[in-house]
Amino acid sequence: MSSKHEKDIDDVTGTDTTGHSWDGIKELNNPLPRWWLWTFYITIIWGIAYTVAYPAWPLVSSATSGLLGYSTRAEVAEDIARFEEANGEILAQLASADLETLDQNPELMRFASSAGGAVFRNNCSQCHGSGAAGAVGYPNLLDDDWLWGGDFESIAYTVRHGIRNEEDWDARYSQMTAFDEILSNEEIDAVVNHVLAISGQEHDAMLAATGSELFLNNCAACHGDAGMGDRNLGAPNLTDAIWLYGGDAATLETTIRYARFGVMPPWGSRLSEAEINAVTAYVHQLGGGE
Numbered sequence: 001m002s003s004k005h006e007k008d009i010d011d012v013t014g015t016d017t018t019g020h021s022w023d024g025i026k027e028l029n030n031p032l033p034r035w036w037l038w039t040f041y042i043t044i045i046w047g048i049a050y051t052v053a054y055p056a057w058p059l060v061s062s063a064t065s066g067l068l069g070y071s072t073r074a075e076v077a078e079d080i081a082r083f084e085e086a087n088g089e090i091l092a093q094l095a096s097a098d099l100e101t102l103d104q105n106p107e108l109m110r111f112a113s114s115a116g117g118a119v120f121r122n123n124c125s126q127c128h129g130s131g132a133a134g135a136v137g138y139p140n141l142l143d144d145d146w147l148w149g150g151d152f153e154s155i156a157y158t159v160r161h162g163i164r165n166e167e168d169w170d171a172r173y174s175q176m177t178a179f180d181e182i183l184s185n186e187e188i189d190a191v192v193n194h195v196l197a198i199s200g201q202e203h204d205a206m207l208a209a210t211g212s213e214l215f216l217n218n219c220a221a222c223h224g225d226a227g228m229g230d231r232n233l234g235a236p237n238l239t240d241a242i243w244l245y246g247g248d249a250a251t252l253e254t255t256i257r258y259a260r261f262g263v264m265p266p267w268g269s270r271l272s273e274a275e276i277n278a279v280t281a282y283v284h285q286l287g288g289g290e
Contacts, residue, residue, distance in 0.1 A: 045146045087111075091164035094275040099152035102281055107279065116282025119275050131192065132286055137262055138247055143288045146240040148172055150290040154231075156280040163234070171266060174234040179218065187214055192252045196238050198227045199247060220237040 007016040010026055020027040051057060054066040065071075084091070090111055103109050121130065127138045134140035144150065148158055161170045179188060187210075194211030196203035214223060222235040229237035236244060245251055245260060267276065283289065 005018075012242040091272075091274045094277050095272065097277060099156060099280060101275060102152075102277075112278045112281035113285055116278035117255070117282070118270065118280040120282055123271070124279065127264075132283065137260075139244060140242070141283050141288055142286050143242060144290065145237065145240060146231065146288070146290070147236055147244075149231045149287055150284070152280060152284055152289070155283055156201070156276060158264070159271075159276055159280055159283075160266065160268040164261060165263050165265055168266035172234060174222070175261065176222070176259040177218075178221075178257065178284065180257045183214065183218070183256075187211075187254060188256050191215055191256055192249055195227065195238050195247075195252055196249060200239075200243065201247065225231075233274070 007021060008026070009016050010028060013028060015028045015030060017026040022146075051064075051067045052066065053166035055063050056066065057064040072170075081257055090108065093105075094112055094115070095111075097105075097108060102112060120132070125132075128134050128141055129138070132141040139147065146154070148154055148163070158172060161168045161172065162170045164174070165171045177193075183191070188222045190207045190211035191214050192211070194215050195202045195210075197205075197208040197211075215223075215227070222233050223229055223238055225234075227238035229235045241247070243251075244262070245255055247272050267279075271279070
């Protein structure tokens with residue numbers, strides 16, 4: 001009888017085994033190469049040294065700073081400060097530039113468009129999309145259909161003060177009436193068909209005729225008698241094929257019945273004057289600027 005301390009030698013390799021066996025396959029007791037072990041030990045030592053020297057361990061509201069005091073945020077801040085210093089002169093020009101004549105200075109216009117693109121992607125693309133094509137409830141900035149105007153001055157004002165927000169007293173403000181308790185279901189249906197008619201869509205002619213009078217009495221004060229809209233009030237043009245929330249019958253009914261109240265935050269307190277001018281120039285040159 002063999003002793004329990006006697007080695008189990010593999011017949012093929014002549015190497016002792018660990019005693020583990022899976023489906024008749026034995027595990028050889030081959031030691032790891034020394035170079036591999038030393039490399040492993042060095043990585044452990046290196047890891048411990050790194051966590052002591054550099055920021056590593058998370059705490060409740062911060063992290064260990066490390067003995068070397070290294071900070072990636074500080075490096076980024078230094079890079080930003082360096083580039084701002086290098087661009088200081090042209091940023092000052094942009095901050096005080098007359099946007100209406102900006103295209104007369106090609107170098108400044110190129111800088112504004114490039115800088116404005118970065119500002120847009122960081123602050124505006126979340127709502128208007130990375131390509132500024134908008135989405136349901138968020139205006140498309142590529143076309144020439146503007147609720148509040150698409151010239152330089154109008155765009156800059158909208159960016160600076162926003163729309164229907166409670167943060168800026170100079171925000172653009174308009175409020176559509178909800179007609180759910182003002183008009184009957186039949187009257188709302190008639191107005192829907194009138195809007196479908198003036199926008200060139202399929203409609204019920206008899207209902208549209210009834211809706212025309214209702215429109216003049218209830219909607220024309222903002223949208224105009226012909227439904228062409230009013231940029232002073234932020235009232236959209238209802239005669240084209242461009243819709244912020246949708247122009248089908250069901251969506252129009254929802255809009256008339258419950259109204260819409262889109263909000264845009266003001267950026268005047270968050271962006272510098274140069275950044276506001278830059279993003280204004282960028283949006284204007286996208287194709288829909290007037």
